[in-house]
Amino acid sequence: xxxDTYSSLDIDMFFSLEGEYENVPKGGYLFLEGQRAKNMYVxxxxxxxxxxxxxxxxxxxxxxxxxxxxxxxxxxxxxxxRYLFNAKAMEDSQVYSITNEVVEKLLLSDPKFSFQxxxxxxxxxxxxxxxxRDLLLCGKKGALYSTLIRLxxxxxxxxxxxxxxxxxxxxxxxxxxSASTREGVNRLLMNLREKGIISIHGKYITIHDLNxxxxxxxxxDCPPTICRID
Amino acid sequence: xxxDTYSSLDIDMFFSLEGEYENVPKGGYLFLEGQRAKNMYVxxxxxxxxxxxxxxxxxxxxxxxxxxxxxxxxxxxxxxxRYLFNAKAMEDSQVYSITNEVVEKLLLSDPKFSFQxxxxxxxxxxxxxxxxRDLLLCGKKGALYSTLIRLxxxxxxxxxxxxxxxxxxxxxxxxxxSASTREGVNRLLMNLREKGIISIHGKYITIHDLNxxxxxxxxxDCPPTICRID
DNA sequence: AAAAATCTGTGACGTACCTCACAGATTTCA
DNA sequence: TGAAATCTGTGAGGTACGTCACAGATTTTT
Numbered sequence: 001x002x003x004d005t006y007s008s009l010d011i012d013m014f015f016s017l018e019g020e021y022e023n024v025p026k027g028g029y030l031f032l033e034g035q036r037a038k039n040m041y042v043x044x045x046x047x048x049x050x051x052x053x054x055x056x057x058x059x060x061x062x063x064x065x066x067x068x069x070x071x072x073x074x075x076x077x078x079x080x081x082r083y084l085f086n087a088k089a090m091e092d093s094q095v096y097s098i099t100n101e102v103v104e105k106l107l108l109s110d111p112k113f114s115f116q117x118x119x120x121x122x123x124x125x126x127x128x129x130x131x132x133r134d135l136l137l138c139g140k141k142g143a144l145y146s147t148l149i150r151l152x153x154x155x156x157x158x159x160x161x162x163x164x165x166x167x168x169x170x171x172x173x174x175x176x177x178s179a180s181t182r183e184g185v186n187r188l189l190m191n192l193r194e195k196g197i198i199s200i201h202g203k204y205i206t207i208h209d210l211n212x213x214x215x216x217x218x219x220x221d222c223p224p225t226i227c228r229i230d
Numbered sequence: 231x232x233x234d235t236y237s238s239l240d241i242d243m244f245f246s247l248e249g250e251y252e253n254v255p256k257g258g259y260l261f262l263e264g265q266r267a268k269n270m271y272v273x274x275x276x277x278x279x280x281x282x283x284x285x286x287x288x289x290x291x292x293x294x295x296x297x298x299x300x301x302x303x304x305x306x307x308x309x310x311x312r313y314l315f316n317a318k319a320m321e322d323s324q325v326y327s328i329t330n331e332v333v334e335k336l337l338l339s340d341p342k343f344s345f346q347x348x349x350x351x352x353x354x355x356x357x358x359x360x361x362x363r364d365l366l367l368c369g370k371k372g373a374l375y376s377t378l379i380r381l382x383x384x385x386x387x388x389x390x391x392x393x394x395x396x397x398x399x400x401x402x403x404x405x406x407x408s409a410s411t412r413e414g415v416n417r418l419l420m421n422l423r424e425k426g427i428i429s430i431h432g433k434y435i436t437i438h439d440l441n442x443x444x445x446x447x448x449x450x451d452c453p454p455t456i457c458r459i460d
Numbered sequence: 461a462a463a464a465a466t467c468t469g470t471g472a473c474g475t476a477c478c479t480c481a482c483a484g485a486t487t488t489c490a
Numbered sequence: 491t492g493a494a495a496t497c498t499g500t501g502a503g504g505t506a507c508g509t510c511a512c513a514g515a516t517t518t519t520t
Binding site: 203 | 466468469470
């Protein structure tokens with residue numbers, strides 16, 4: 001083992017790179033699927049949803065990136081790089097934008113940076129894997145519960161009565177994260193509500209019994225650094 | 231752009247690392263999900279299936295790694311690394327085994343190597359993304375067709391009458407790759423057979439009309455380096 | 461404060477797909 | 491070469507989940 005822990009990503013390294021801040025107003029897109037990819041970004045403020053549109057008008061949401069999250073980095077190391085997803089600002093947001101060229105140059109010259117960068121990519125892979133496991137192996141219920149757990153680990157605030165998810169979510173939003181439908185999500189949420197597992201006030205959800213969700217989908221208890229949505 | 235192409239991974243770099251060859255007999259496991267991960271591997275001979283078991287006895291297969299494929303690399307950069315998947319030899323196989331320590335040391339000291347390594351990881355991410363898109367967004371039909379396309383791009387041999395997939399596959403195998411069931415796969419295959427899209431001789435499939443499969447699932451025409459199963 | 465837009469909740473119904481069951485074909489192995 | 495094991499093909503029936511439709515609640519806009 002070369003370091004005693006890998007968990008602490010030194011995000012400051014990215015800010016030491018030449019780049020510029022960009023603002024994205026709420027509802028605006030930072031980039032669109034298929035566009036030529038010139039930059040990668042570190043989110044500094046706000047919330048950016050990463051997703052894609054499926055052929056028939058549906059939307060699949062994959063991440064909800066917050067401050068410190070790195071986005072758009074998947075396009076590095078490709079010829080004719082294109083963004084794989086859309087990045088939509090859910091709040092007024094700000095990102096630090098770094099061109100692929102600058103990143104690639106540093107990756108070739110600074111082993112410490114490239115080591116850090118690999119940690120980012122590796123976490124990214126493992127997050128996706130754990131997410132897709134849940135989506136594929138446990139039906140729509142598994143997909144929704146998994147999404148709720150990830151939201152807890154990412155936006156949860158501990159309260160006396162449970163974990164308050166501190167970001168607004170509609171049924172449709174949850175459906176997009178779960179590759180499911182609004183109606184289906186609604187029925188599942190009602191069911192959880194009746195059982196007292198969760199409660200909902202407006203667009204904010206409180207989880208009273210996270211363990212119920214975890215055991216129902218046979219959660220592998222992956223570390224909370226991985227089981228996240230950002 | 232720092233290089234004029236990224237596509238050619240210099241696999242030889244991995245063999246210049248200190249390591250040793252290991253043999254895995256057909257049916258044996260190179261590693262198991264949850265085991266402490268000490269090594270990563272380059273497949274040198276045979277076929278290694280990467281997958282995992284779901285709680286209820288089902289199996290989800292993710293990759294079918296062949297000579298030159300890198301496997302078990304996802305565990306790098308973690309404290310207490312554990313393999314995320316099983317690796318089962320489908321034929322008598324041989325791998326070149328390199329300890330994580332050796333790899334990590336070189337990653338820190340040799341920017342060229344770490345650049346190469348990032349290309350591997352990046353391709354890995356993009357393969358998984360494109361696979362999961364198909365599995366989630368197009369139902370079981372999409373999942374199966376996607377699997378067939380990937381098998382073509384990985385094991386396909388051009389013949390007069392179409393693309394011959396040069397590896398044996400049972401209905402159950404295809405179901406495992408598609409997060410589906412044997413019966414469901416069988417019915418879909420019969421249907422493709424009746425339409426003349428494919429034909430099957432024993433455990434070998436020939437695809438007569440790859441384009442039919444692609445257009446049916448709204449394939450994004452991702453490059454064949456990405457749309458693979460290895 | 462009224463109007464418009466968006467979101468929630470729920471019933472009815474259709475379809476995709478899973479499960480079970482079993483016969484026959486094919487492959488493996490002793 | 492014959493027995494055992496594995497694989498294929500198919501019907502019947504159940505279940506999860508998507509679709510459609512619409513009323514009422516909530517939020518946003520003007």
